[in-house]
Amino acid sequence: MLALGFFAPRFAAETAPTVFIALAVLTVVFGVGVVVVGRRRSSPAETVEAVQTTVETVGTTSVRERLAKARATMSGAIATALTRSSITDETWDDLEESLLRADLGVATTTRVLQPLRGLVASKKITEPSQLVATLKDEMRGQLDKGPRKLNFDDSLQAPNIWLVVGVNGAGKTTTIGKLGAQQRKLGRSVLMAAGDTFRAAAGDQLQTWAQRSGSDFVRGAQGGDPSSVIFDGVARATAKKIDLVLADTAGRLQNNSNLMEELAKVRRVADKGEGKVTEVLLVIDATTGQNGLTQAVQFSEATQVTGVVLTKLDGSSKGGIVFAIESELGIPIKLVGLGETIDDLVEFDADEFVDALFV
Numbered sequence: 001m002l003a004l005g006f007f008a009p010r011f012a013a014e015t016a017p018t019v020f021i022a023l024a025v026l027t028v029v030f031g032v033g034v035v036v037v038g039r040r041r042s043s044p045a046e047t048v049e050a051v052q053t054t055v056e057t058v059g060t061t062s063v064r065e066r067l068a069k070a071r072a073t074m075s076g077a078i079a080t081a082l083t084r085s086s087i088t089d090e091t092w093d094d095l096e097e098s099l100l101r102a103d104l105g106v107a108t109t110t111r112v113l114q115p116l117r118g119l120v121a122s123k124k125i126t127e128p129s130q131l132v133a134t135l136k137d138e139m140r141g142q143l144d145k146g147p148r149k150l151n152f153d154d155s156l157q158a159p160n161i162w163l164v165v166g167v168n169g170a171g172k173t174t175t176i177g178k179l180g181a182q183q184r185k186l187g188r189s190v191l192m193a194a195g196d197t198f199r200a201a202a203g204d205q206l207q208t209w210a211q212r213s214g215s216d217f218v219r220g221a222q223g224g225d226p227s228s229v230i231f232d233g234v235a236r237a238t239a240k241k242i243d244l245v246l247a248d249t250a251g252r253l254q255n256n257s258n259l260m261e262e263l264a265k266v267r268r269v270a271d272k273g274e275g276k277v278t279e280v281l282l283v284i285d286a287t288t289g290q291n292g293l294t295q296a297v298q299f300s301e302a303t304q305v306t307g308v309v310l311t312k313l314d315g316s317s318k319g320g321i322v323f324a325i326e327s328e329l330g331i332p333i334k335l336v337g338l339g340e341t342i343d344d345l346v347e348f349d350a351d352e353f354v355d356a357l358f359v
């Protein structure tokens with residue numbers, strides 16, 4: 001202790017200038033570093049992108065950001081593939097692993113990799129970077145089943161009806177809420193029909209969305225016949241010359257009757273009145289994985305699905321199910337849910353989706 005007390009002041013006096021100089025050097029180096037990084041951030045190309053962002057691509061940027069989780073999953077293994085100096089068995093393992101992790105499923109994974117194996121075997125592709133670029137093209141090619149625009153028949157002298165189906169908790173009611181608010185912004189009048197009579201809370205939830213967006217609202221008794229709620233909704237919309245009926249449905253039923261039979265009936269009854277069903281949207285939770293394909297087949301048989309809404313992509317590292325749904329079933333993915341607010345429902349953009357999955 002004593003020795004320390006004796007040496008410390010001397011040590012400080014002798015080393016102080018050195019420490020000072022070292023600190024000064026550090027400050028300068030760090031300062032230059034900050035300036036360099038700052039400059040890099042505002043390089044010309046990126047400035048242009050930033051300007052465009054404020055004009056048109058606000059949605060795009062946020063979609064990219066919010067797809068970060070999906071991207072992170074794929075890009076790990078793909079980055080590893082890119083670090084290899086040549087295309088080896090491990091490269092194929094890396095790619096396969098990343099595609100399966102993103103939930104493309106075995107069939108789709110095999111299908112997108114098959115042509116690439118041919119190109120590598122015939123030496124048309126020799127570099128890992130070429131391989132990844134071609135994989136990206138191949139994946140884009142699986143997603144060309146447009147049109148993705150929502151069907152709205154302007155010439156109809158009666159309400160357009162958009163039926164929303166899907167399993168419990170997939171995000172049907174939330175999607176109707178967002179969709180209704182967006183359609184109201186487009187200037188269309190909207191009526192929301194609470195065809196999920198399974199829980200009273202489902203009707204309340206939809207009513208809140210209807211009030212928020214300035215939409216009309218129709219509900220029935222709890223446990224009542226969903227078809228009659230939709231029928232009443234269409235009748236009311238016709239009488240009030242409302243443009244669009246958004247029909248919510250249940251993902252499970254009160255009794256043991258078959259959900260698919262019930263939905264088929266809802267669809268028939270909806271078409272029976274004055275209005276016309278111009279869109280049947282199947283809502284699929286992105287975290288569902290390959291089971292989403294089975295759901296798509298079943299719901300499609302019952303209601304002739306015209307488009308898929310993939311929800312919860314903000315919290316999922318999956319979403320690869322969209323490839324199987326489009327390429328195997330030919331049903332276009334029309335919308336993507338990226339959160340719980342009105343602005344969190346965006347049009348599906350295949351190129352952007354594939355881009356987001358890569359580094």
Ligand SMILES: Nc1nc2c(ncn2[C@@H]2O[C@H](COP(=O)(O)OP(=O)(O)O)[C@@H](O)[C@H]2O)c(=O)[nH]1
Pocket residue numbers: 166167168169170171172173174175251283311312313314315336337338339340344
């Ligand atoms: N993070 C996130 N949550 C969502 C999304 N869509 C729906 N949800 C949530 O998922 C839950 C179930 O949604 P709901 O609309 O009630 O499902 P429904 O049973 O199919 O009608 C709710 O907590 C919603 O807020 C989305 O795109 N992202």
Ligand SMILES: [Mg+2]
Pocket residue numbers: 172173174196202248
């Ligand atoms: Mg619901």
